Amino acid sequence: MSSFQTGQARLTGPGEDYQSQLAQAGQRLAQIAEHNAAGEHASRTLQVVEGLVVAYSGAIGRADSFLRSDRGSALGIAALWDAHRLLSAPDSGILAQLDVLAAQQRASLDEQLGHGWMSGWVVPLWALPAVALLVLLVWTQVFLRARFRRALNAPLIAATVLAGLVAAVLAVVVGHAHREVAAVDEAVAAVSMPADAFLLVGERKLGDLLAGQCAGQCGDAVDAFVGSLPATVAEPDRAIAVAEVGPVYERLAGVAELWVVLTVPALLAVAVLVVVGLRPRLEEYRYSSR
Amino acid sequence: MRRLVPLLLTALLLSSGACGLRQESLTVLASWTGDEEVAFRAVLDAFTEETGIEVTYTGTRALTQVLQTDVQKGAPPDIAVLPSPAEVVRYVRAGAVKPMADVVVGEAADAYSAQWRGLRAAGTDTVHAIPVKVDLKSIIWYDPAVIPLPPGTWAELTALTERLRAAGRAPWCVGLAAAPASGWPGTDWVEDILLHQAGPEVYRRWAAGTQAWTSAPVRQAWLTWGSLVLPPGSVRGDVRSALVTDFADASKSLTAGRCALEHQASFAIGGHRDADYFPFPSVEPGNAGLAEVSADLAVAFTDTKATRAFMAYLASADGQRIWPARGTAFSPRRGVEQHGTAVSARIAKTLANSPGLCFDASDLMPARMSGAFQRAALAYLADPTQLDTLLTDLDRVRAGLADDERLDVACGR
Incomplete structure (x- = not known):
């Protein structure tokens, strides 16, 4: 303008x-x-x-x-x-x-x-069982130590660490996803304010040109436009900082797939480790009870 | 392998079901926004109610640019409603528009006069377009409280203009702004004057691109327009302010009594509850009763069950009845009852009984020609001394048109 x-x-x-x-x-x-x-x-x-x-x-x-x-x-x-x-x-x-x-x-x-596993009310549905699993694993080791006097059960420790890691990773990912969407809102607001200021400067200049051509007789649309403009407008800083928020949706879709990719194999591994860790004790218990 | 067969069948069934679902919706692009969008959505809703097919509507004044971008990208809407026969022909010739002959059969095929049947074919021998609504353009709106006896001839109209001007009252409400096609209200003026001054044959040749812009009758039409609106005090504000006055605001100025007369098509009836109209007067004897009309034409860019159902519905008596029932639009279909005021009934009668309906000439011109015409209308009002330069430039554009871009349509019934 x-x-x-x-x-x-x-x-x-x-x-x-x-x-x-x-x-x-x-x-x-x-x-x-x-x-x-x-x-x-x-x-x-x-x-x-x-x-x-x-x-x-x-x-x-x-x-x-x-x-x-x-x-x-x-x-x-x-x-x-x-x-x-x-x-x-x-x-x-x-x-x-x-x-x-x-x-x-x-x-x-x-x-x-x-929707899906990242939504607010679904998180407790998988987070609480995960915490319960961790508690049970720890309790089992304490019990085994007291009952069978075994200092360490390596497979159960590995299962505990693995379950803890999976729960921690999912918690971090969910938190990050929510923060990322919030960051999009902030980035949009950060761009909108200076962009609006630039628009207003251009509109003020157009308003002056129209006022010279119309003398208040160019119809309601022009009158409303000119009437809506402030008398003076400050020039904003030249640069509009455009934040690169990137394709958030696709990253969220990737995160959604993480649930299947990460949790299913990890839970299977935890199950195998639990069986491997408890089997000697169960065998021992079975033979000793005969 | 035995397990794979039912799985494959299931997948096929699911995918065919998905395709079926996709066909049960369609996208429609048109230029209507605001009140007109509300009215058109009533047609779309009735179609959805009858067929179960969902419609996604997009309305934009930049229809030409949006559609061109869509088609170039290979992603056109299923249906577009175009305001000009020339645009229809352009897309038909490009092979983008699908023929729809078998959706207009039986009673629906005969319910339109020869003029509308010709328009539907868009220069081919089959149906490509369905008129959604039609507008009468050769009318001048006025406030009966201010002008008790409307003029019947061009001389009386000129005398009325001078009387109002002498009384310190702005005679004409003129608004030429209509982004992105600003200037079209001016082209309507030149077209109407040429039709009622030089007659339908010159008008036809000019619209078809075989009558030069610099020829005496066309040049005279511009001068006649100028003689009416260019003298100081003839237009609310002045002609410079008319360049940036929205065409809809010119109608509001008539309603508010800021000016006394407005040359605008029948679609303005929605905002003119207390106004009346008189027919565009004959400038030369022998051209009385001719009327310029325009039409909005639906074309299909995809050929699916849903698009065929939609086109058939638009051509049907039910589809044509809905918008006119609001009293703000007119159907080209015979036998569709017109609702509304006595004014709308008179418009419908003119559309039905006029001895010659002539299509809006700029709507018959290719987009390059009509765009240049619109800009020339603005430029003439801004600086009338440039008329001969403008007409020479318009002839240069005309000379650059290919023969297959020209539409030769005679006035008729």
Whole structure:
């Protein structure tokens, strides 16, 4: 917006920042498409956003073309207004559709965390038996020591260590998954605030251009837009820090598989070790009781 | 091996069941948002209730760009509702749209007039599109409390404009902003004036790309528009403010009494509860009674049981009845009862009885041509001295069109 307002666009076009941010937007949308977690509905929303971005860059291109000539300033402002509507129209603009897309992805993450073995109420169902197993293993060794006067039972110790490790790893993984989703929310908030500040600066400049062209007679949409803007807007810091949160959904899916990959073989091993550890004592007990 | 056979059969059954489930839903893309989306969703809900097929609807004003991106990526919606026959033809010629001849049979095949049957075929010899609704475009809305006796001729309309202007009242509500297709309300003006000034044959040739933009009748149509809206005080605000006034806000200004007249299609009826309309007046004698119309056309990009069921439902009396029942849309199907006010009944009657229905010319033009036309409409109001340059540029675009991009449709019934 600055380059259009100051007239720099006549020589520089919409500016390097715009070109760079548009390219980044394309890359980010491609990333979202690659890691989409929310199924067909979200794919449709994403396709709408991609189409809107094409229309938006077309409007900015027209504004650039018109504002290169003084004669075209009224058309240039009209094209900028088009671009603004494509970006910010309630419900149907790019930003509104991105909010819809974010909500769809977030709901999908919530669903994944809320179902299966990572959900809050399921955790006690596997955590309590795991703790009970550990307690029983320790109690058994104490009992064996007292009953058979054996100092150490290596297989039972190995079973105890293994069961403890599995329980600890699963607890850490569940905690990490919940923290990771929370980190996504923080990262989104961290990006949104400065992005909103940049948007407001551009909107303030567009508001000034529209006020010059309209004199309050451009209809309700323009009046509401100009009326909603603060009188002055501070320029935010130039950089928007984009946190790389990465494909959380896919990592969560990997974590979900961990349950089967880790626990089934580990519990089988624990069972085998328990049998191996107790069998001599059982044999001893059986022979001594005859 | 004996154990594998039942397992394989089970897997096959499960996968075929999954395919069956996938077919029981479809995606629909159209340009309707807001109140129009609510009305169209009523049609979709009725279809779901009747068939059990779930519909996911996406509405966006950037329909052209969204659909083009979808098709290029090989992921189009099952159904798209396009606002222009030229767009339908474009996708039919690209082989992206599926023929639907066998879904419109029997009574449904004969329930549409020759004009609509021609439109359904989209330049082919089979059905490719189903009109969802139709709009009458050659109308001018006004407030009967302000204008007790509406004009019947172009001269009377010009005199009324001058009287209102002299009385310090803005005659015209004009809004050309409609991102991403800003300028289309201006193209409607030029089309209507050309039709009612030069007649249906020049109009047909111009829409088909065989009448030059720089030719005298087309140039005169632009000048006639300019003579009405360019004099200071003719448009609420001025023409520069009209460039950024949303077309829907122009309708609101009429309702609020900020201006007295609005050239807008019949879809504006939803916001014009107290307004009336008069037909676009004939500029030259002999062109009275002609009416420009537009249509929203559903096309299928996939050929499944669900898409066929949806297209058949849209063409059926039940499917065509739902939206007109709200009094804000009109069906091209014969015998569909029109609900609403006396105004909507008159619109329906005009659509049924006009001696010549002429399709919106810019909707018949390829997207490159209509896009340039829209921008020229904006540019003319911004700087009318550039008219000849604009018309020469439009002819350059026309010269670059391939023959198979042009649609030649005569006015008719």
